[in-house]
Amino acid sequence: MTEQENEYDVFAIQDRWLPVWDELKPFNSGVEGDPRPKKYVLDMFPYPSGDLHMGHAEAYALGDVISRYWVLRGYNVMHPIGWDSFGLPAENAAIKRGLDPRGWTYDNIAQQRSSMRRYACSFDWDRVLVTSDQIYYRWNQWLFLEFYKRGLAYRKNSAVNWCPSCQTVLANEQVVQGLCERCDSVATKKTLTQWYFKVTEYADRLLDDLDTLEGNWPSKVLSMQRNWIGRSYGAEVTFDIEGRNEPVTVFTTRPDTLFGATFMVVAADSDLAAELASGSTPDVRMQFQDYLDKVKQSNDIERLATDREKTGVFLGRYAINPVNGEKLPIWASDYVLADYGTGAIMAVPAHDLRDGEFAKAFDLPLRVVVDNEDDIAGDGPHINSGPLDGLYKKDAIAKVIELLEASGKAKATKNFRLRDWLISRQRYWGTPIPIIHCDACGEVPVPADSLPVALPSAEGLDLKPKGTSPLGGATDWVNVSCPNCGAAAKRDTDTMDTFVDSSWYFLRFLSPNSETEAFPVQAAKDWAPVDQYVGGVTHAILHLLYARFFTKVLHDIGLVDFDEPFTRLLNQGMVLMNGSAMSKSRGNIVALSEQLDEHGVDAVRITMAFAGPPEDDIDWADVSPSGSAKFLARAWRTANDVTSEAGVDFATGNKELRKATHTFLRDFGPLIESFKFNVGVAKLMELVNALRKAIDGEAGPLDPAVREAAEVVARGVSLFAPYTAEDMWNKLGHPAGVALAVLPEADETLLVESTTIAVVQVNGKLRDKFEVSVEITKEDLIAKALASEVVSRAIGDGEIVQQIASAPKFVNFVVK
């Protein structure tokens, strides 16, 4: 043996095994007749924004722990990867450099792919998809048309969120605190005709089915989704309007306070407000127009400030309160939202904080109808409310609905915060919407056999954001004949939100290259849903909600037999540096490639797993990749020290070490399965320490138990540090493929203890401990405890009023 072979050289090891694995393909999940049970482990696919960074390194290290674990447990694990490659960054980079977004995108994909290979991700490289490939996005179009057929994709004209910098519309979910989530510009409103997916039709199911994920998804994500969908129960109440044929319906969660309504407010930017104003005096019309102009100038940032003063304008019109016929003045204000409920509310200033502020600002009357001085919005006996007097909230709500239901003036209903999903984007780098607009036939779906509608080349197109889709400039592409009547017609020039791409990609991995179907229905039955999904919490609302929606639609269409896409979810935390997220402006970016060059792939990977619970953030300044490298070297040396032959019978090995090995085998699985990777690594370290001691001590390197422990260590290490593990496996005389070396079960007979340490407390304080047989009876244990000198001293003159014992571990005397 040369000196070289006795030294742990992580870089040599990397170079050695990578090509071997390329041949071996240990993670190929598509082998016909593979007898292993199936498991689907999925990491959220990356956006190809450049090379992999520390965040990717964490995500894929942790996803790999899970995926590799199930392989070691004897499962056929499908662990695919792809790229979410449509989207604005590619387009913006293309504009900046005057290039086609394709070049930038596919160069980055190649870069990331090569980095993933070096990082030893356990992906099935025969299942790869790229959403900007025609072979992928044509099925986006196909799905869009399936949705369209069922009325789940539709076009409407309404006020939408608009990013003036990206020059495109934004989904509700993409506006964060009034800012565009991508570029942080202040979002504005614009009235446009746009395509929507009818998510609201699934609102109840999207909310209720979260219960089935309880315990398997982080509770934080569940509550964020519940919050976002925001169902509230209440009633729609209809008010007649003086001088108007049509009544106005409002939504309220407190119909019981109807007797306290003293005015009505409609959203200033609603059609209703404009119409009511136009039917009023010229004076009012002018005041309203002034107000509306002001409202439109203000952005969501100002709007969202809760301490903002209430503003509004009286419309000179009156509504009739259905419970008592009272005339209620109608005001327009921006504190009522046009797109929630009906865009109009009944104002109960005595029992709603916002209505109260408005009433105060404009000196409008207040009427108390619930007797509760402590909490104006709280419950209490109703007063000044005719037939509701004396009732509490719950009964009063039921009663008032019952009273008004007969005349059709009220009905129990519910409302959602969730809005339909706006999917049109006025940008180039996305899936073209497969619709043709014909003057005679209207919207005509592109026939399925004419798909895909290929994205035209960017050459000659002006990609700069200008408020309409750059595709409009592709004249040859836009102008087509109507599939229906043959007349001259035009393609829809918008592209789809890229969240459409990621809403079903987990199914596409089943047949990523199929030309004939989006995904094979039978394979979906076999593999899906995803057993374990791994990704960042940043997608807690958007992506997960949309994917859940898609799954439910596909279920209803009959293409899948499940209606939740991701059975278990793990959200890993972020990698920080010195307490904050890495960013150029902070200048605290840690380059992954430098870490890999300095410490090696394995050390970085195991550091990610060992840093703490996976859902916690990792501050790179707090962890020690060089410490990890030290551990790996220490583990590696144990394998190098083993002198027994492979295949030796372990039974005769050192008992103490065998016990340590099998204790590890017992504990390791449950730890990994409950995502306690850091503890799992700690257990490995423990076993390595025991192994080291055995090699250097009585047992010696030839002891079969030493080999047994080293082989278990190699397999355990393979979850975190695949290169080191493979090399250990090789040193131990096995052919390449430690990743497939199924973990043995713990031998329980080795774990049986004959004695244990019993502890004795007096009044809950530890006083003594001694070794006892595990079979000691409660009585004997107490007797033994009482015989202890330390214990009797602690009891002293006191009287034992109670003795609690749990044989063989524990006794407590309560002494007075």
Add this chain to the structure above:
RNA sequence: GCCCCUUUAGCCCAAUGGCAGAGGCAGACGACUUAAAAUCGUCACAGUGUGGGUUCGAGUCCCACAAGGGGCACCA
């Protein structure tokens, strides 16, 4: 304003209601070495954010407060 999470040694983190310490980092000491590095070994360090409560017994369960982090927010 509403909801959620976190708080254990200098640091990162463990601990089915039952001995506060599994593991690591940083540190001290020793062995090996001419010396150093590497390696191997030994050791010290907190009573669990604060105040109450439940319990024979609380880091763990309950209540209040504080600090830090996150989500939602004029949603009727």
